[in-house]
Amino acid sequence: MSEIWPVFFIGILLFIVIAALSKVKKRKKKLKLYRIQTPLLIDERHPELLWLETRLTESLSPDFIKKVKSRVLMNHPAWTDNDFDWRLFELKRYFILAKILKTVPMFSEEVDEVWHEMLMFTKDYETFSNKFYGNFLHHTPNMEVVPIPNERALFDWVYLQLFEPTANSRLLWGTFLKHPLEAELLENFRTLSEPSLLELYFKKDEEAEDAQKILVQLLNNDIQQAEFIKQDEDDEPFKRMTSENNHTYLLPAMVYFSMYEAEDYQHEMDHLLPKEASHGSSTSSGCSSFTCDSGNGSDSSCSSSNCSSGCSSGCGGGCGGS
Structure with a gap:
């Protein structure tokens, strides 16, 4: 009988340790407390795309x-105005991506929670x-259940x-540039051809077509640059990033190592990212968006119960009818 007690106490100790580690894992990261001064889009880089921000602002009353x-602050009493504002800011960026790309997985549970609450106001949404x-x-x-590294890589490149990205962007989306492009x-x-690429990867949207063509050209430029660097045989063609925010x-x-060093991609990119940016935790989830004819919109409402179920392995739930 005396031999059972040590085993029993070891079992209790292991249970306590596992429970504590589980709590640490689930704990939300605290967002930085500062005002949003970063523009929604990089205005000096793509001024021709600023209409997307204007149109989004006009559409969200x-x-x-x-x-x-x-509703969000009522359902999340621990959240502050700052917590909501940053999640909404990143959700707006997600909405812009969803206007451009054919499919956009939602890679942030906390940003997704604001989207869930939006869906409660069916008519407004x-x-x-x-x-x-x-x-x-x-x-x-x-x-x-498994992550979607290829889709996350394309998400990162377009984003x-x-x-x-700000420090809060990285806290909400997880580390950028972790996965190679497919x-x-x-x-x-x-x-x-450009029309084939638009059909494969981008949403059918005449209004957004010019923006989509710009992205096609930019990725083609990066591919051509990668091929040129490969021919040049420079041992160190890239230098470590000097600013945490200048991921562009x-x-x-990203394109070069995806093409020529895919197996060592993360190791190579970690050498170029600032230390803080290369060791963040990812909050990838598996929800996505898609559009359909607005005639089906009346069937898209959902209740709190079905929004919080059905996607436990992903972002905590999904709403909307197909």
Whole structure:
């Protein structure tokens, strides 16, 4: 009998340690407390795309945002105004990506929580969606348990072309540039025509087509630059990033190492990223957006219960009818 007690106490100790580690893992990272002064888009880099921000602002009525904020802070009593404002800021960036790309997985549980609350105001959300997209932007869970590294890589490349990430951006989305671009995607951009690429990777949206063509050209430019660097045989073609926010500087390196050093991609990129930026934690989840004809919009409402179920392995739930 005396031999059982040590085993029993060791079992209790292991249970306590595992429970403590689980709590640490689930603890939300605290956002930096400072005002949002970063523009939604990088205005000096792509001034021709600033209309996207204007159109988004016009489509999201202040009254709608006020109601969403009130509901979010009521359901998340630990959140401050700062917490809501930063999550909404990054959700706006997500909405812009969803106007450009064919599919956009939601890689932040905390940003996604604001989207969930928006969907509770069905009419307001439908009005916003129809104004900005011309149809209803649905929220649907991706039931895959495994991460989506290829889609996260494309998300990162487009995000960093259009937006300047802040410390809070990295806390909410997780570390950028962790995954190489898919070999098939790079080959398609090397060989396929612009119309074919638009059909494969971008949303059918005449209003956004010029922005989509700009992104096609930018990725083609990065591919051509990578091929030139490879021929040049420079041992150190890229230098460590000097500013934590200037991730755009490393996009050619992302393409180069995706093409020629895919197996050592993360190791190579870690040498170029600032130490803080290369060791963040990812909050990848598996929800995404898609649009359909606005005639189905009336079937897209959901209740609190079905918004919080069905995607436990992803971002905590998905709303919207198909």
